Amino acid sequence: MQKHYLLTPGPTPIPPEVALKEALPILHHRTNEFGTIYKDVVEGLKYVFQTKNEVYLLAASGTGSMEMAIANLLSPDDEIIVASCGNFGDRWIKIAQSYGVNVISTSVEWGKVVNPAEIEKALKENPNVKAVYTTFTETSTGVVNDIKKIGEVVAKTNAVLVVDAISGLAGQEFRTDDWKIDVVVSGSQKGFMLAPGLAFISFSEKAWKLTEASKLPKFYFDIKKYKKSYATNETPFTPPVTLIVALQESIRLIKERGIENMWNDYKLLAKAARSAMKALGLELFGEVPCEVVTSACVPTEIGGKIVKTLREKYGVSIAGGQGNLKGKIIRFAHMGYIGKADLLVGFACLEMTLAELGFNVEKGKAVAAAEAALLDS
Ligand SMILES: Cc1ncc(COP(=O)(O)O)c(C=O)c1O
Structure with missing residues (x-):
């Protein structure tokens, strides 16, 4: 043995209290009982994200929320900036290109951190850029990017800032609102101390405006469906109820520790x-x-x-x-x-x-x- x-x-290990919740009988998701848990979980996510924006839950790995952040903000032939410094930053480029979006890259060698001044320069040279995509903690190399600084740069323009915080959230200082981040994506299997299978995404008002013009195809990942259901403490499709019940417990533990x-x-x-x-x-x-x-x-x-x-x-x-x-x-x-x-x-x-x-x-x-x-x- x-x-x-x-x-x-x-994935990371999960606390026994959380594992026990994953063993409970399945709840039906169109019930008040589930709605109460969902509401509590969403409030808890806002605390971890450090945001007043709504945070949506979807049944997907983290990459699903990355795809959602491309499909809902953009239209074919739109221009975006990707500031990548590793494998996961490069994933933004791959997703965007598979949707026919034009990528202006300010990427750096793996192991380095992205350069906010380069992003500023690229934004000045390309005023039509709709969004800047980057990574908080680049798990493939182990570096952290200066998202606060990048937030200051992007907030002065019409572009929105989208950050992959899949591995860094709950693990290292991260402040969605104070750092002026429009869209944050994350997943369950890292700092949230949960099994894989849940993804999270938050949208600012500035980002919502972009969704109105977005023409990229989407169905399961259509954020508007998630927003509509959010109003009634639901998700548009069957949620992984077990993971959400367990997430309530892991958020309770995070809040307890602070x-x-x-x-x-x-x-x-x-x-x-x-x-x-x-x-x-x-x-x-x-x-x-x-x-x-x-x-x-x-x-x-x-x-x-x-x-x-x-x-x-x-x-x-x-x-x-x-x-x-x-x-x-x-x-x-x-x-x-x-x-x-x-x-x-x-x-x-x-x-x-x-x-x-x-x-x-x-x-x-x-x-x-x-x-x-x-x-x-
Ligand atoms: C920074 C970062 N982005 C994206 C991903 C991809 O997430 P997933 O494997 O949950 O789709 C990971 C997972 O390792 C990651 O650490």
Whole structure:
């Protein structure tokens, strides 16, 4: 029997209280009982998003809400700016192009952060741009973009700002309204400490105006249907009732801890993870590391084997690199229901794995570094 530790940047482990809710009998979704839960969940989402805007729920993975943010704001041949710095930023480009939208890219090399000044320049040069799409925490590389600064830049124009906060929400400071973000998308399986399958999207007044002119095809992802149902505490199609009931519990836990305390908790875990990586002799990857996942460069001779060995021998799952970073980095997550003890277990097993793969590590050093960082809070 192998005990498993899920330290991947999504899905993340879920608290037992939330798991128990997922085991309850199914509710019917056109009932007052469900409507009351739905209303409470939506209010809770507004708290986590830090917004007064309505937040809609849909049965999809996070990418579904990304597609919704393209299909509802744009028309064929519209121009948008995509500021990407990794695999998930590039997904905006792929979705937009599959809908026949013209993409002006201010993307940067993977590992760097996007440049607000470049976005400002591109907006000036292309006054017809309808929207700017970017990513908060770029999970594929482990960096965080300066969304507050980008919000200031975009708010001065007619364009709307759309942010993928799928992995960063609830894990690192994020303020939809204060940072002037028009559309925020997220998903259930990361900071929300829930099983995969639910996506969330918020729309500002400025974004709503764009939806009026949008001519891209849509049916399941038509935001107007979601808005109409929202008024009666419903969703237009059968919602994943089980996940929504469980989400009420995870939001209760987030509120109980307080969103700012949650941000601080992950900040501390990130600090400990970075110290541990350095103590292992691994160079951190990424220009501005985020607080929900820590990426480090690994020797390419063993890069492909670390994740597999760690999982198979010790039951600890972390992630490797994606795309051209495959075999070159490892990504150790500290998002969702992950605590100090999980981090120590993860690094102890990583040390053993690296030693077994022939990497020169001083056993115990990473764990000691993580402990020192955790105690120094
Ligand atoms: C930043 C970011 N964007 C988008 C996605 C895609 O979300 P999903 O796999 O839920 O469709 C992920 C998931 O890893 C992500 O971390």
